[in-house]
Amino acid sequence: MSENVVQRLRDEIENGIISNDFAPGARLDEVQLATRFGVSRTPVREALMQLNAIGLVEIRPRRGAVVIDPGPHRIFEMFEVMAELEGLAGSLAARRFTDADRTTILAAHADCERSSSAGNSDAYYYDNERFHKAIYAASHSGFLAEQCVALHRRLQPYRRLQLRVRNRVATSFAEHGAIVEAILAGDAEQARTLLRQHVSIQGERFSDLVATLASR
Amino acid sequence: MSENVVQRLRDEIENGIISNDFAPGARLDEVQLATRFGVSRTPVREALMQLNAIGLVEIRPRRGAVVIDPGPHRIFEMFEVMAELEGLAGSLAARRFTDADRTTILAAHADCERSSSAGNSDAYYYDNERFHKAIYAASHSGFLAEQCVALHRRLQPYRRLQLRVRNRVATSFAEHGAIVEAILAGDAEQARTLLRQHVSIQGERFSDLVATLASR
DNA sequence: GTCAACGTTCTTGCATACAAGATTTATCAT
DNA sequence: ATGATAAATCTTGTATGCAAGAACGTTGAC
Numbered sequence: 001m002s003e004n005v006v007q008r009l010r011d012e013i014e015n016g017i018i019s020n021d022f023a024p025g026a027r028l029d030e031v032q033l034a035t036r037f038g039v040s041r042t043p044v045r046e047a048l049m050q051l052n053a054i055g056l057v058e059i060r061p062r063r064g065a066v067v068i069d070p071g072p073h074r075i076f077e078m079f080e081v082m083a084e085l086e087g088l089a090g091s092l093a094a095r096r097f098t099d100a101d102r103t104t105i106l107a108a109h110a111d112c113e114r115s116s117s118a119g120n121s122d123a124y125y126y127d128n129e130r131f132h133k134a135i136y137a138a139s140h141s142g143f144l145a146e147q148c149v150a151l152h153r154r155l156q157p158y159r160r161l162q163l164r165v166r167n168r169v170a171t172s173f174a175e176h177g178a179i180v181e182a183i184l185a186g187d188a189e190q191a192r193t194l195l196r197q198h199v200s201i202q203g204e205r206f207s208d209l210v211a212t213l214a215s216r
Numbered sequence: 217m218s219e220n221v222v223q224r225l226r227d228e229i230e231n232g233i234i235s236n237d238f239a240p241g242a243r244l245d246e247v248q249l250a251t252r253f254g255v256s257r258t259p260v261r262e263a264l265m266q267l268n269a270i271g272l273v274e275i276r277p278r279r280g281a282v283v284i285d286p287g288p289h290r291i292f293e294m295f296e297v298m299a300e301l302e303g304l305a306g307s308l309a310a311r312r313f314t315d316a317d318r319t320t321i322l323a324a325h326a327d328c329e330r331s332s333s334a335g336n337s338d339a340y341y342y343d344n345e346r347f348h349k350a351i352y353a354a355s356h357s358g359f360l361a362e363q364c365v366a367l368h369r370r371l372q373p374y375r376r377l378q379l380r381v382r383n384r385v386a387t388s389f390a391e392h393g394a395i396v397e398a399i400l401a402g403d404a405e406q407a408r409t410l411l412r413q414h415v416s417i418q419g420e421r422f423s424d425l426v427a428t429l430a431s432r
Numbered sequence: 433g434t435c436a437a438c439g440t441t442c443t444t445g446c447a448t449a450c451a452a453g454a455t456t457t458a459t460c461a462t
Numbered sequence: 463a464t465g466a467t468a469a470a471t472c473t474t475g476t477a478t479g480c481a482a483g484a485a486c487g488t489t490g491a492c
Contacts, residue, residue, distance in 0.1 A: 004277050004475070004476095005475080005476075006265070006475085006476095029443080030443075030444075031442095031443080039476075039477090040476060040477045040478070041444090041477085041478090042258070042475085042476055042477065042478090043475080043476065043477095045262065045444090045445090046261060046262055046265045047265075049222065049262045049263075049265045049266050049269075050265050050266060050268065050269040051269075052266065053265075053266035053267075053269035053270050054269050055362075061220055061444090061445090061483095062443080062444055062445075062482085062483055062484060063443090063444080063483095063484070063485095064443070064444070074358065074359055077357045077358060077359035077360060078359050080304070080357060080359075080360065081301070081304070081357075081359060081360050081363060084300055084301065084303075084304045085297065085300065085301075087300075088296070088297070088300045141293045141296060141297075142290065142293060143290055143293035143294050143296075143297060144293060144296065144297050146271075147297060220445075220446095221445080221446075222445085222446095245473085246473075246474075247472095247473080255446075255447085256446060256447045256448070257447085257448090257474090258445085258446055258447065258448090259445080259446065259447095261474090261475090277453095277474090277475090278452085278453055278454060278473080278474055278475075279453095279454070279455095279473090279474080280473070280474070
């Protein structure tokens, strides 16, 4: 059994939201969730409270919990912040990376190359995630890494949509190459700039996102 | 009556932690809190769950909740991230501020001037907060503003300690002047740089913080 | 036929109850 | 006297129960 039921429920519901199993705007009925997971309402409520605090669900008094629907504009704002934090992580990584960090980054980068050239966008998604986490770790800022992972997770569904856009995987991998180069060269400002551009969704990429969102 | 009990408890306990009423490392007993606030354990637990999700308390399975104690190093990391986000807010504000934003920023700045020249560090603390919030608002990024406010709140006790350092109020206000100038001139990069420096606690300021923390 | 008012039903919010793990204390052996 | 083991106590984790507010349907009037 898991550590405790609440934690498990929290993860299950969170995954359900992220994997679009619970669509934005959907009502999260307490008894329904309780029976579905074979527990009572109490732990369900506590899990929902946590998701509320994180900002994934909204709890309207006496009217239940619903999955928050961040519109395109807010998603853009979230990517904007994410780009900034990733830029910071990159600049810190360029200054602080150890031999172990270099190994991890290069290994993740190599895996990205494999899945990219294989044209496997799902595999690339996971390797890409490892690549970015390697940079967070190399920043040697625990708090920053946590913030980045949390935001990364929240943006997961939209990130995934983006990779479906034609040529995005190849472009992404090419950007990774330049980023690795800048970090390992210890060029903090270059790493920051490249990562910021890599993550932010300016211009066409934003239009693509909106279009993809609308077609769901 | 209040909206709901859980929200009230969450705020009360959160304020207690921030105001150092519940010291870092202190154990938060459920029945104790319940009797203290005149409610049952259930809403107390739900409030603690939310604080756990935010990162203010740690819940060890079967062993209760304790107030998280971020050591000096982690506090430094949090200021580092805060500096980055404030820098982003400043750069966006420089590009996007409206007439109303200008008015609000200048008003807050004028209030800072009053409390600064009066040597009232407590009043300055509040005016400073308003000043920064005015910049968040001028960034016209709701998500960024929320993130900034949340971090600002978590760093509140340490910020306050900093203002006690000799001359910090005067220095802070001088920095505000340059920041206002950069934003209103529409100089995004300058606003970003100045705000980043204004918020981050490099060199001596970090030593001061550690020393002050140790002396509590 | 449509709209509104009322009553029923359903859902949430909080309290209480009960079970299981953790902690503390007491007793016994060395 | 000190250490360990076992029992008592306390605390957390989950279930259930009850009350109050919201959603929904029905009935009646116009």
